[in-house]
Amino acid sequence: MFSIQHDIDLGSHTTFGCPARAKHAAVVTNIQDLQEAVAFAGDMGLAIRVLGGGSNVLLTGNVPDLVIINQLHQRAECVDGRDVHIRFGSGENWHDAVTWTVGNGWSGMENLALIPGTVGAAPMQNIGAYGVEQASIFEELEAFNFETGEIRKFTAADCDFGYRVSVFKRELRDKVMITSVTYRLSLDPKLVTSYRDVQEELATMSVTTPTTLDIYNAVVRVRTRKLPDPRMIGNAGSFFMNPVITQEQASALLERYPAMPTYPQSDGTVKVAAGWLIEQCGWKGARHGGCGVHDRQALVLVNHGGAVGSEVLELSRKIQQSVADTFGITLVREVNVW
Numbered sequence: 001m002f003s004i005q006h007d008i009d010l011g012s013h014t015t016f017g018c019p020a021r022a023k024h025a026a027v028v029t030n031i032q033d034l035q036e037a038v039a040f041a042g043d044m045g046l047a048i049r050v051l052g053g054g055s056n057v058l059l060t061g062n063v064p065d066l067v068i069i070n071q072l073h074q075r076a077e078c079v080d081g082r083d084v085h086i087r088f089g090s091g092e093n094w095h096d097a098v099t100w101t102v103g104n105g106w107s108g109m110e111n112l113a114l115i116p117g118t119v120g121a122a123p124m125q126n127i128g129a130y131g132v133e134q135a136s137i138f139e140e141l142e143a144f145n146f147e148t149g150e151i152r153k154f155t156a157a158d159c160d161f162g163y164r165v166s167v168f169k170r171e172l173r174d175k176v177m178i179t180s181v182t183y184r185l186s187l188d189p190k191l192v193t194s195y196r197d198v199q200e201e202l203a204t205m206s207v208t209t210p211t212t213l214d215i216y217n218a219v220v221r222v223r224t225r226k227l228p229d230p231r232m233i234g235n236a237g238s239f240f241m242n243p244v245i246t247q248e249q250a251s252a253l254l255e256r257y258p259a260m261p262t263y264p265q266s267d268g269t270v271k272v273a274a275g276w277l278i279e280q281c282g283w284k285g286a287r288h289g290g291c292g293v294h295d296r297q298a299l300v301l302v303n304h305g306g307a308v309g310s311e312v313l314e315l316s317r318k319i320q321q322s323v324a325d326t327f328g329i330t331l332v333r334e335v336n337v338w
């Protein structure tokens with residue numbers, strides 16, 4: 001039965017695990033729960049925040065707002081010729097959703113295996129990995145507007161997806177809750193194997209003509225080996241976005257740092273690997289109080305135990321400063337700070 005809870009622990013709802021409490025929280029399992037929760041916030045004059053799997057949130061203090069904990073579950077598929085349209089409730093676990101689609105022989109989500117969190121948060125930063133973004137399979141979503149109480153459909157154009165960004169991370173941040181997302185998958189695989197790690201893993205698996213399942217397995221194997229498991233060590237994945245700079249800036253930097261990994265974009269800009277920049281500044285494996293920089297992937301900040309959000313933020317600012325001083329590049333935070 002639906003109820004508003006008070007003074008609840010939030011830290012255990014996030015993968016970073018920094019301590020904080022929410023003054024009010026509501027676990028919503030259907031739209032009626034959501035309407036009741038939003039009405040409560042309206043009556044009390046509270047702001048609203050939505051929490052999915054908590055894998056992209058850093059808690060830096062107690063939250064005085066109403067936190068909605070998303071448990072909207074649904075999976076409904078419709079096969080139309082060679083296309084498969086799947087509508088997910090936004091509280092579905094992302095990796096479980098990917099595993100289910102691959103198990104059914106539907107292609108499109110395989111490169112995005114093992115990303116923590118919920119389906120509803122995926123459009124928020126247009127999640128991406130190994131050369132694929134969720135935008136490439138996105139069909140439409142529905143979102144509940146806290147101010148008007150209306151549920152509105154959003155097309156891909158409405159979402160304005162970019163590199164780890166969308167309208168939900170900008171103008172509509174904390175103003176709507178995504179309630180369902182529909183993806184269009186295919187019975188005809190269009191496999192993306194451009195990333196070296198995926199290619200090397202397929203070779204290790206002795207796969208020469210990969211299937212959707214092979215790509216899924218390769219991604220799971222690489223990620224399990226390379227990335228820190230939040231169940232073992234608290235983290236929120238990449239703390240910063242990879243910066244995108246002009247061709248002129250990239251050329252000037254490459255003269256001084258010929259080993260700098262750069263990836264030309266279709267619009268003429270150049271993506272630079274933020275992890276490499278941070279590593280060159282000597283931060284890989286560094287410690288700062290209870291937190292630090294991961295010793296295998298410098299883009300990931302970790303909680304070694306007992307870290308508080310403010311010290312993670314402090315460490316992140318020091319990193320931003322030294323990357324700016326060394327390379328003249330501003331690192332922008334990817335993680336959402338509460």
Ligand code: FAD
Nearest residue numbers: 052053054055056117118120121127128129177178236237
């Ligand atoms: P949360 O952390 O709960 O929320 C993130 C933000 O989205 C918050 O601002 C929240 O208010 C908002 N939000 C959540 N749900 C909704 C909703 N239904 N409606 C509106 N707003 C909402 N990201 C990638 O892009 N690629 C990766 O490969 C990747 N790998 C990762 C690996 C690890 C080990 C970790 C810890 C994280 C990784 N991430 C990656 C980041 C993270 O998993 C994604 O951003 C994920 O989509 C967050 O989902 P979540 O449900 O945990 O969101």
Ligand code: NAP
Nearest residue numbers: 128129130131194195196197226236237238242263273297
């Ligand atoms: P990686 O493969 O070591 O690559 C380092 C960086 O270089 C990545 O950030 C990636 O950019 C870029 N890159 C590598 N090969 C590329 C290619 N062929 N074309 C274009 N760009 C290329 O990275 P990793 O840390 O092991 O992560 C693997 C994948 O998982 C990446 O796509 C990464 O984004 C994703 N990931 C994301 C998070 C997160 O929290 N956001 C956390 C873990 C992993 P891109 O990041 O743009 O792909």
